[in-house]
Amino acid sequence: MESGLSRCYRHPDVETGIRCTRCEKPICPECMISASVGFQCPDCVRTGSGTGHAAGANQPRTIAGGRVAADGRFVTKILIGINLALFIAVLVAGDRLVDELALIGYAYSPALGEVVGVADGEYYRLLTSTVLHQEIPHFVFNMLGLWIIGGQVEPELGRRRFAFLCLISGLSGSTLAYLVAAPNQPSLGASGIVFGLIGAFAVLARRRRYDMRPVALFVGLALLLTFTREGISWEAHVGGLVGGALVTFALVHAPRERRRLVQYGSCVLILALDLGIVLARSAALV
Missing domain, CATH: 1.20.1540.10 (Rhomboid-like)
Structure with missing residues (x-):
């Protein structure tokens, strides 16, 4: 039975009710990055769209806890x-x-x-x-x-x-x-x-x-x-x-x-x- 919740744009298997305060894409707890108001997604933080607090103190993390890099290879x-x-x-x-x-x-x-x-x-x-x-x-x-x-x-x-x-x-x-x-x-x-x-x-x-x-x-x-x-x-x-x-x-x-x-x-x-x-x-x- 469907819950009606959106699915994280990076993890389609995870349902979530949270959205990025910048781009409004759905994000799961693993992708949430604290901002001055609400949470932002890794893409907004990586491209510099986020606030200084989010882009500096809280870097986006991978499933293993590593930093998300622009070049994945x-x-x-x-x-x-x-x-x-x-x-x-x-x-x-x-x-x-x-x-x-x-x-x-x-x-x-x-x-x-x-x-x-x-x-x-x-x-x-x-x-x-x-x-x-x-x-x-x-x-x-x-x-x-x-x-x-x-x-x-x-x-x-x-x-x-x-x-x-x-x-x-x-x-x-x-x-x-x-x-x-x-x-x-x-x-x-x-x-x-x-x-x-x-x-x-x-x-x-x-x-x-x-x-x-x-x-x-x-x-x-x-x-x-x-x-x-x-x-x-x-x-x-x-x-x-x-x-x-x-x-x-x-x-x-x-x-x-x-x-x-x-x-x-x-x-x-x-x-x-x-x-x-x-x-x-x-x-x-x-």
Whole structure:
């Protein structure tokens, strides 16, 4: 039965009886920004239409408590730029750069003439491998994933929290690959981050109370492709998916009174878990 209330212009699933005092668009409690008289919407505050009190002391916030930015793909663009720069470097330098930056647990590299890998102390490979590509189709597919899904997730979390999400997703994907894959099996690509964004998107859709059936279908198809295509590091995909979902759940469900403590504390706990797995695996390999 319909209540007759309007729905928030930013959150169509939320009914509200409050409107922006400037543009009169309906806004929910999450979008309300205190003004000298009544409340204003994030758009009016962002464009400077609001009062000095609203525009200064009360910044519009995302569902996770981050600041609403004019450019919702700022961090996404930086991440794609890093991937592009490294891809060009690989095209110029060739396989030598790939040998130095790809995720390898523990192996002898004929190209370098020495033992290499994370277990040999090259922990940077856990991160460099997440922005490293060697083939054009692989690069293009992952960049499209970052652009499309990142463009949906970043505005919902805010820049800083989105950056933490990408970092932990990539590291969690590398950690599971390091734990399960053969020590001498190389792995590279931003797929762990992309699947972390997929996990984040699913959590956000559930938090917004959207219809989860198309979301579940999307996640299911992504996993189906993961396990049916040859040459795919399913470990990085699954690790990124789980890591991204856990981080996002903590970000959007943290209580308001201790929001930052719970959010960043959860990120630190997941990072500590990844580190513990990496150290235990290294001890087993050496």
